[in-house]
Amino acid sequence: MSTAAAHLELLGHLERGEITKEEYLAAFSILKSTSIRTRASEVRSERSPSISAPLKFRASVFRNNIFLFLVCALLLFWLAGGLPTIVVMVCLYAFISFSHDMKIHDGIVTIQHGLISKDQIEISLADVRSFRKKQTFSQMCLGLSDVEFYTAGDKPDGIFEGMTDADKLHAYIKQRQRENNVGRRR
Structure with missing residues (x-):
């Protein structure tokens, strides 16, 4: 029914x-x-149709833990030697890299850790008060960063380590917050 x-x-x-x-x-x-909120959401969807598509991020575990990975590779190569070491390291990398995942869909940030036992955190983008990007020296050299989401208080509500596109995520969150504020003011 129309207005x-x-x-x-x-x-x-x-x-x-x-x-x-x-x-x-x-x-x-x-x-x-x-009616105003409906019109504002229609304008937003016309202006940026890609906003409703989920954003997915996967941690770069190899680059985030490169020294640990190399030490394990050398240790395995010394113990087992040759081709079995390469196969084991590739399987280990695949296993670890699929255990860290972050998705943003419908204004909800979902951070998951683990394959065998999962730890999942959901944070509403409307509740995010602060976004912090941390980088160690080795992470800066490899183009990685750790991302922390703060909703209230001094401790982060969600942490995602080893992220490659932290600036893209930050821009996306700011854009969504600006659009939500425009819809509320009308």
Whole structure:
């Protein structure tokens, strides 16, 4: 039902005495604010259609733990030697890299750690007050960073380590927060 049709229906209820003037005004203000939010979301979807598509990030575990990975490779090569070491290291890398995942969809950040036992954190983008990007010297050289999400308090509510696109994530979060603020002000 369109906004105009809903308004005419409200007027009909008021004229027949089915609702009071206060009820009419309350219903009209809700109808008006819903209409504005609907129009704002339509404008947002026309302006940037890719916003509704989920963003996915996977940690670069090899680059984030390169020294540990190399020490394990050398140790395995020394113990087992040759081709079995390469196969074991590739399998280990695949196993570890699929255990860290972050997805943003419908305004919710989902961070998952682990394959055998999963730890999952969900944070609403509307609740994110602060976004922190931390980099050690080795992470700066490899183009990685650790990302922390703060909603309230001094401790981070979500941490994602070994991320390659932290600047892209930061820009995305700021864009979503700006769009949500535009929708609220109208």
